[in-house]
Amino acid sequence: MESSRIRFGIIGCATIARKVSRAILLSSNATISAVASRSLANAQHFLSANGLPASVRAHGSYEAMVDDASVDAVYVPLPTGLHVRWAVAAAERGKHVLLEKPAAACLSDLDRILEACRSNGVQFMDGSMWLHHPRTERMKEILAAHDFGPLKMIHCSSTFSATPNFLQNNIRVKHDLDSLRALGDLGWYCVGAILWAVDDQLPDTVTALPSLHLNQSGVILACAAAFHWTDHDMIATFHCSFLSNFSMDLSVHGTNASLQVKDLAIPYQESSATFDFTCGAKFADLHIGWSRKPEEVVVQTDLPQEALMIEEFSRIVGNIKNSNCRPDSKWPEVTRKTQMMVDAVKSSIELGFTPVDL
Amino acid sequence: MESSRIRFGIIGCATIARKVSRAILLSSNATISAVASRSLANAQHFLSANGLPASVRAHGSYEAMVDDASVDAVYVPLPTGLHVRWAVAAAERGKHVLLEKPAAACLSDLDRILEACRSNGVQFMDGSMWLHHPRTERMKEILAAHDFGPLKMIHCSSTFSATPNFLQNNIRVKHDLDSLRALGDLGWYCVGAILWAVDDQLPDTVTALPSLHLNQSGVILACAAAFHWTDHDMIATFHCSFLSNFSMDLSVHGTNASLQVKDLAIPYQESSATFDFTCGAKFADLHIGWSRKPEEVVVQTDLPQEALMIEEFSRIVGNIKNSNCRPDSKWPEVTRKTQMMVDAVKSSIELGFTPVDL
CATH class of the missing domain: 3.40.50.720 (NAD(P)-binding Rossmann-like Domain)
Structure with missing residues (x-):
C-alpha cells in the first residue's frame, strides 16, 4: 500500500x-x-x-x-x-x-x-x-434537483481586512509577482464558485463594477464584477477585497429555491460544515410572515x-x-474557464468598466 | 384616550x-x-x-x-x-x-x-x-458601533417568483400604472436598505447591470445595479426580480464585522426576528477554520x-x-433620496448601463 x-x-x-x-x-x-x-x-x-x-x-x-x-x-x-x-x-x-x-x-x-x-x-x-469538500457535492445535488428551478441570481464575496503590514509587505500586493492581486487571490474563489454553480457554463458578458481600489503601485486591493448569461436571464455578482471584514459568502437563487453558505472556501470548522437551504417558501396570509424558514443542512467530513x-x-x-x-x-478545463473569467474582469477594468464579451 | x-x-x-x-x-x-x-x-x-x-x-x-x-x-x-x-x-x-x-x-x-x-x-x-421594526434599530446600533469599522460592501436582494397569472395580469406589470415595476416594487426595498445602512448618504455613481429582463410591453421584471461611494471605497449591489425565488437578503460588511439578514422587509415570523452578526473573526492556525462563527441575534417585538x-x-x-x-x-428626505437612487438606476438602464452621477 x-x-x-x-x-x-x-x-x-x-x-x-x-x-x-x-x-x-x-x-x-x-x-x-x-x-x-x-x-x-x-x-x-x-x-x-x-x-x-x-x-x-x-x-x-x-x-x-x-x-x-x-x-x-x-x-x-x-x-x-x-x-x-x-x-x-x-x-x-x-x-x-x-x-x-x-x-x-x-x-x-x-x-x-x-x-x-x-x-x-x-x-x-x-x-x-473547497471543490472537494463533501458539502460542495451536497450543494450541487440540491442545485441540480428539479425543484430548485433554473438559476437566476448568484452573489459571492471573498474578503478580508488586511493589516497595514500586509498591505505594505505581503507578496500578494507586490506588482512584480502577481498582477491580479485581490482579483486573483480572493476573486479566484468567487469566480470559481459562480462557475461551479452554473455547471461551468461561461457567461456571455463580464462587467467590472466602478468600485476598484488600487494601491499606489496600481495593484488591485478590491474590485467587483457582474456576469450575465443572456439566454438564461441569469446574473452573478461578486466582491473581492483585502479591505473588508472576513467573508466567504455564496448565495444562489433559482426560481423556486435558494441556497446560502457563508464560509465557502474555508469552513468555520474542519470536520463539519453547513449551508442554508429553502425551497418553495411563500408569504403567509396578509404577508405577515413566511410559510417556512431556511433549514440548515449539516455535512460531516472525516478528512479536511x-x-x-x-x-x-x-x-x-x-x-x-x-x-x-x-x-x-x-480539472484543467475548470481552471481554464476560471482564468478566462478572471482575465475578462481585468479587461473590463482596463476598458473603464465596460462589458466584455466572452 | x-x-x-x-x-x-x-x-x-x-x-x-x-x-x-x-x-x-x-x-x-x-x-x-x-x-x-x-x-x-x-x-x-x-x-x-x-x-x-x-x-x-x-x-x-x-x-x-x-x-x-x-x-x-x-x-x-x-x-x-x-x-x-x-x-x-x-x-x-x-x-x-x-x-x-x-x-x-x-x-x-x-x-x-x-x-x-x-x-x-x-x-x-x-x-x-421594515424601517420601524426594532430589529432594524438593533442592526443600526451594531453598524454604528466603533468596532464594526467603516462600511465597505453591501449586497441586497428582493425577489419573488411570480406566477404566469401574475406576469400577465397583475397591476404591477401593467405599464400604464407603474413604470418602475420590479425596480419600484422590490427594488425600493433594496435601495432603501442600502441607503439606510449608509446613514442616508447618497452614492456618487449608480450603474445598472446588464441583466435587465423586460416583458413584451417593456416593463421591468428584473434588474440589478451597483452603487459606489468614491470617498469611502464603498460598493453596494442589489438584485430585484419577479422571476427568482423569494429573497429579502441584506449583507453589510465593514472592515471588522459583518451583519446579515435574510428576511429584511417581512420577517419570517411577526413577533420575533433574527439577524446574524460577526465581529473580529480570524482564520485559525494553518487556515483550517475560523476563530468564531457568526452569532444569531434575536429581537422580539410586541407589535408588528x-x-x-x-x-x-x-x-x-x-x-x-x-x-x-x-x-x-x-421621513420625506429618506423617501426623496430613495427615489433619486431608483430614478438613477432607471436612467442608467436607459443609457445602456453606463454610470450615472448623483
Whole structure:
C-alpha cells in the first residue's frame, strides 16, 4: 500500500504549503517525497517546523526538485508570477502538477502550462480545495434537483481586512509577482464558485463594477464584477477585497429555491460544515410572515477538504501511472474557464468598466 | 384616550391595505375612520371582509375621502401612477399622507407630492414598514458601533417568483400604472436598505447591470445595479426580480464585522426576528477554520412592524395637530433620496448601463 502512494514534491515553502503538506500526510494515497526551497536551510527548516518524516528529502533549489526522479507529482504554492516557469519545467520532466491558485497571471500563461501538461501526459489541477469538500457535492445535488428551478441570481464575496503590514509587505500586493492581486487571490474563489454553480457554463458578458481600489503601485486591493448569461436571464455578482471584514459568502437563487453558505472556501470548522437551504417558501396570509424558514443542512467530513483534494488528484495520477489512463480533462478545463473569467474582469477594468464579451 | 387617536382614511382597497388596516387597529394611537374605493360596494365589502368596526365609514370615491373632514391622515396604497393626484389632493385638504411604496414614478412626481405636504404643513411618510421594526434599530446600533469599522460592501436582494397569472395580469406589470415595476416594487426595498445602512448618504455613481429582463410591453421584471461611494471605497449591489425565488437578503460588511439578514422587509415570523452578526473573526492556525462563527441575534417585538410604523407616523401627526409642532423632515428626505437612487438606476438602464452621477 505504501509503495502505491503518489509521491509529492512541494516546490516552495509558502504558508499554504504547511496546510497542504499536512493534507498529504492525512491522505490515504499520497506521501511527501521531497520539499524544495530557494535554500537548503529553508527547506530543512520547513521539514522540522512541520514535523515531516525523516524520509522526506530537502532540496535547496526548485531545479533540484523537478530533476528528482523519485517524485511523481509537484505541489506548487509559488507566487503566481513563477507558475509558468516551474509548472512547465515539472510537466516537461513527466511530473503531474497541482498548482496553487490563481493558476496564472493570464490565460496565455495558463495555456503554456496546460499545453506542457497535455503534451507530456501529466495531470493538471489547481488548488481550489473547497471543490472537494463533501458539502460542495451536497450543494450541487440540491442545485441540480428539479425543484430548485433554473438559476437566476448568484452573489459571492471573498474578503478580508488586511493589516497595514500586509498591505505594505505581503507578496500578494507586490506588482512584480502577481498582477491580479485581490482579483486573483480572493476573486479566484468567487469566480470559481459562480462557475461551479452554473455547471461551468461561461457567461456571455463580464462587467467590472466602478468600485476598484488600487494601491499606489496600481495593484488591485478590491474590485467587483457582474456576469450575465443572456439566454438564461441569469446574473452573478461578486466582491473581492483585502479591505473588508472576513467573508466567504455564496448565495444562489433559482426560481423556486435558494441556497446560502457563508464560509465557502474555508469552513468555520474542519470536520463539519453547513449551508442554508429553502425551497418553495411563500408569504403567509396578509404577508405577515413566511410559510417556512431556511433549514440548515449539516455535512460531516472525516478528512479536511485539502486531503480530499490530494486524494482525488492522486487517484487520477495513480490511474495514469499504473493503468495507462489518460489525464482527466475536467480539472484543467475548470481552471481554464476560471482564468478566462478572471482575465475578462481585468479587461473590463482596463476598458473603464465596460462589458466584455466572452 | 380614544379621542386623541389619529383618524385614518384608507384610499384604495389593495391587498396591502388589509395588512395596514389591521396594523392601525393594533396601534395605540390611531384608528380607522373611513375606507374609500372606486365604488361604495367595494368599500363596504372591504369593511366586512376585514371585520372593521361599524363606526368606519365607507366612501364610494377617493374624492369623498379627501373631502371627509373627520379624517386626519390618509393611507394611500393606490397604484403608483395615481399617487400624485391623490396624495396632493389629500395634502391640499390638510390631511397627513402615509404613501405606499414606491412613492412615485419619478422624482419630479414625488416632488409635487412633497411640496404639497410642505406647503400645507402635513406630515409625509412612505410605507417602508421594515424601517420601524426594532430589529432594524438593533442592526443600526451594531453598524454604528466603533468596532464594526467603516462600511465597505453591501449586497441586497428582493425577489419573488411570480406566477404566469401574475406576469400577465397583475397591476404591477401593467405599464400604464407603474413604470418602475420590479425596480419600484422590490427594488425600493433594496435601495432603501442600502441607503439606510449608509446613514442616508447618497452614492456618487449608480450603474445598472446588464441583466435587465423586460416583458413584451417593456416593463421591468428584473434588474440589478451597483452603487459606489468614491470617498469611502464603498460598493453596494442589489438584485430585484419577479422571476427568482423569494429573497429579502441584506449583507453589510465593514472592515471588522459583518451583519446579515435574510428576511429584511417581512420577517419570517411577526413577533420575533433574527439577524446574524460577526465581529473580529480570524482564520485559525494553518487556515483550517475560523476563530468564531457568526452569532444569531434575536429581537422580539410586541407589535408588528406595520403597527409600529403607524404609531411613529401618528405620534408625529399628533404633535403637529395638538402641539403645533412642525412636520418631521427626516421621513420625506429618506423617501426623496430613495427615489433619486431608483430614478438613477432607471436612467442608467436607459443609457445602456453606463454610470450615472448623483
